[in-house]
Amino acid sequence: MARRSDHSREEIHAMALAAAERLVAEHGLAGLSARKLAAAIGYTQGTLYLVFRNLDDLILQLNGRTLDRMHRILAERAAECSSPEQCVLALGQSYIRFAESNPHLWGALYEHHPSPGEPLPDWYQVKVDRMFQLVVQALGPLAADLSPGELDLAAHALWSGVHGICILAQSGTLESQGELTAAALNESLIRNYLSGLRGRGA
């Protein structure tokens, strides 16, 4: 058993998040418990409560890390494209690829419902908004044709659509339905939506 100042508070914090990431990546949120996590870093459950407010707090910080990783990957991808359509397609495919490669970490993002009705903390909301901003920026070249409100609406409609596709794919409903891959749905959704947006009246 680790004792005394073998590790600083910051070190324990970092060790716990890293171990939680491993546990969740492998077994999902259901595989995470205070006792198991504490054992994984050589401490007992009580120690976690000196560093995190509770398990919800810990999971929220884990999800914050996941959003950071996703944002980094998607931002790189979005920098390499030309047209709005290519950009949004690339963002969608990257999001789908991330969800498929890290099913449990991605799942934890939306399986974890914090306190009932309580709003998400600001620092977390900032990370979520930052993801949406990638889509808004990708649609930027359409800014001349669209009001800021329309741009925001389009970004939210498209992004929740991509999110829905990931959920459908993860639920296994698509499996064994040859043509209906997440990638194909993503392409259909984005191509047709943007085509409709370009061709709209008014």
Place this chain on the structure above:
Amino acid sequence: MARRSDHSREEIHAMALAAAERLVAEHGLAGLSARKLAAAIGYTQGTLYLVFRNLDDLILQLNGRTLDRMHRILAERAAECSSPEQCVLALGQSYIRFAESNPHLWGALYEHHPSPGEPLPDWYQVKVDRMFQLVVQALGPLAADLSPGELDLAAHALWSGVHGICILAQSGTLESQGELTAAALNESLIRNYLSGLRGRGA
């Protein structure tokens, strides 16, 4: 305490599902436990295991009921419309309205992940497919222009999009963003997607 054959197996089954529906509707899946549910119908926890395989089985049957109710509501709505666009819009709005009116029962549909990797039972998959078929049928008048595969792709793309919008709305991300209501996102998604679908080349 209820004893002997106060109730038949079928009666206990029905009482348990009805009580579970009340508990989940009010407190969410987290508010459901074998002990609480048994107490609500005047039995002890062991009795539930004479009627259900386990809690997962019970929740799956509860979700089956919810899908039945949703299907009935959406099917009625879909019968009253004319064009594919009007039909899909009506289905989307009805789905959103159901999710907003029954947040916890709707949430239980996708919060409940059964055994890891195990497929959903056939009788449940049938209920899910039936929902998708409503969208396919609504898109029916486009059948002349689309191959069966394209029709299926469009139905899945649209329906996962609507589902994603509901999730975004329920997560509270949209709140206090005046213009960005679930209804507005639904309309934008469907109108533009179908417009793109009609105007496509090839």
Place this chain on the structure above:
DNA sequence: ACCTGAACACCGTTCAAGT
């Protein structure tokens, strides 16, 4: 035959007690 409820192996969280 039907149902109970103690028992087992787990939870999250707290906090007096030890080093």
Place this chain on the structure above:
DNA sequence: ACCTGAACACCGTTCAAGT
């Protein structure tokens, strides 16, 4: 000062024992 680990109030699930 830092960390432990027993304690409390919960879980899901089983099954010998009672009526």
